[in-house]
Amino acid sequence: MEQTKEQKLGTMPLPRLMASLAIPSVIAQLINVLYNIIDRMYIGHIPKVGPIALTGVGLTFPIIMLISAFSAFIGAGGAPLASIALGKGDKERAEKILGNGVSVLLIFSISLTIIFMIFKRPLLFLFGASDQTITYAVNYITIYLMGTIFVQFALGLNMFISSQGQARTAMLSVLIGAVINIILDPIFIFVLNMNVQGAALATIISQAVSAVWVVKFLLSEKSAIRIRRKNLAIDFSILKNIMALGISPFIMQATESAINIVLNRGLSIYGGDLYVGSMTILQSVMQLAVVPIQGFTQGVQPIISYNFGARKFDRVKKTYRLTISFTFAVSTIFCLLTVFCPGMFAGIFTSDPELLALVKKVMPIFMAGIAIFGIQMGCQTTFMGLGQAKISLFIALLRKVILLIPLALILPKFFGVMGIYYAEPISDITAATTAFTIFLCVRKKIVSEEALSRLG
Template identity: 65%
Template sequence: MQATKDNRLGTENITRLMISLAIPSVLAQIVNVLYNIVDRIYIGRIPGVGAVALTGVGITFPIITIISAFSGFASGGGAPLAAIALGQGDRKRAERILGNGVSMLLFFTVILMAFFFVFQKPLLYVFGASDNTIGYSSTYISIYLLGTVFVELAVGLNTFISAQGQARTAMFSVLIGAVVNIVLDPIFIFVFHMGVAGAAVATIISQALSAAWVLHFLCSEKSGIRLKKAGMKPDFSLIGQIMALGVSPFVMSATESAITIVMNHGLQVYGGDLYVGSMTILQSVLQLVFVPISGFTNGVQPIISYNFGAGKFDRVKMTIKRMISITFLAAFVYVVFAMLRPGLFARLFTTDEDLIALVKKVLPVYIAGMSVFGIQSGVQSSFLGLGQAKISLCIALLRKVILLIPLALILPRFFGVMGVYYAEPVADILSVLTASTLFLLNIRKILSKEMLAKVTHTT
């Protein structure tokens, strides 16, 4: 039965397969982003302190991002390798990859909790907190850290379900937690008068339920690759391979944290709390485009990995071509709409008229480069699906570390606080051009029997 589910990745009509796998994944990612966005919407409406509380919670974003980023080592590295192993008919290897991924996530949980509990307050000030906002930041993140293990397991293991071609099941794991979070947020925040603490408690409970669902499925007979105690025994060679491929999605996520730190600091220095608050809203708007696209590429990626492992290069090419076309079109339409209606998005998160006016001014500038970013998302996901860790990592580092962070530091010296906002579109456009060039130069070489043999040998 499970073999039939796996084989459909290599035999079913590409378009029908992409729809069946991508739609649940997109819905899952959209629902998942509601964890943070719903928190911010409710927090921004706390009577009397909404704008300041929203800014305070937004400052915790780098810590939350880093926690999720570490799950990327297991999910972004392990899931494609597991899918390739399934394509080669090696189910035992796929299960060992899963087991070692769980061991990695548990190890990361201990390290992350210890580090952030010890250095929490000084880090929050570095991230852009002021004396007015530190209380809200510290309260929210202190509670959130207690649920670190749930975040690591829920986010890090869900892609192993998608890698089997079971995108609907993966969607339900996210849906359960997100719905609970949406329901509990207003109860804890307004009914129990817990404020930002209530938002954090609701998030922990919802993530715990998602983690329980994922673990239950992966340990059951319904899962094609089952989580077993024996498979969790650390295999450092295998862990090294998982981390080599997972380092790219890790960098993609972790550098979001570094970017937020640099931008919030610049906004605090050149503007003040109001400008830092605007970044919380801008990042939420970016999530509304980036996360669904990420969900789409995550859903399609198992098709690429499985068929590459099976040597069916025509199906790989067709999948990649359609994926990039769709990601470009989706990003372009959304970004143009957001640029034309910035006030609509601003009012989702705040009732403060000064903050709304600022967001209406800077949102069209900040988000402009994302109009073509769907191309890079499709290209980078293609490289990941093909097991090309080095190229994928190069693209990730280029946009965020090599371009965006330096630009966010340099441009404000010439353009003042607006320079912080200009950095994003400049970096986006340059990185898209570079990613497209690397794709055109390398894709034919990668889709060869020689490269497949090389990837099989190293993984």
């Protein structure tokens, strides 16, 4: 009898299995980041107002990241638990986890839309907006917020497709939306002269199509776990487990919002709009560097979770060893590219000579710590795949809340505006080293019958 996709997670040779799941996931993550990257590329080249418009849109990132963080709260928290349940052969529990995820994502969507619509303007000024940039920021985020529900479903529920070994299907859900976004962006921005509003409209239309695709698949017989009406009622015992594991990825993304606020305000105070614009480009390049690693780890996480649930511990160990080795190699390569070729990356987003010169100066500093960031990503994925919520939470807090935010506030007092750029590599290197040390100390304890039994 032919094996189902989820059963192959426990039997297919690991290198081939990891490639079959990771490649589509990497492509999906790269495509997903294009939603914002392409917007910035086009916006940065709008005649006359490009640099100011790019800065304005960059100021909306804290809100956008927070919206994405809530989708990760449920998706990244629920998907590994659903995969572990499938590994145990408990399909009913896996579907209850999915059903609870759908309901909570809907609640999040409504709440976030209302809250940010009411407070968007004062929040944007808090984030570092000036009288010059506020109009562009408000125009972009107002339209974007109308599609919050599409973002929540497209990002959050797509993880439940990946968790069952359906990496290609998960990739297609992102690809469809991205292609639509790429087509609509230049039409809305330049042909219809809609400026930043056109970029936002193109984004929410493309996210809507992706969301419909994801929901349709999870309702169909092609999915190993399906959305069923009986499972939509919230079960707080299940929700508690989802949120316990989801709090780590939530903090990882939500703190991106807090970091954005701290960095932009600091750059605005010590440098001005030009420096805020440089951070928009630097964070875009950071995404290009990190996203392939995130795609790979998202692809292999179901292998760790399923085999852990199936008590195939040797298979789990081999998977995490390959994962950490690969993520470290990739992060090192990207570090070298961005440190030695900063102008190539900066030119993607702007042709303004002054902004180009600044980005070329600060990018080698800002990106230096990413060399070993891949180690942290590999360890973090293993902890998440094994349901280790507390360790994942600590690592998520360490890099951004404990290290990066305080450093970004303290270092400028000694080094001026450059101190803000120094904060990133210091926190990256310290956090990655700590994460790997913790992993080496606890890896035997967390891959065990005892650890599995505690997950219920």
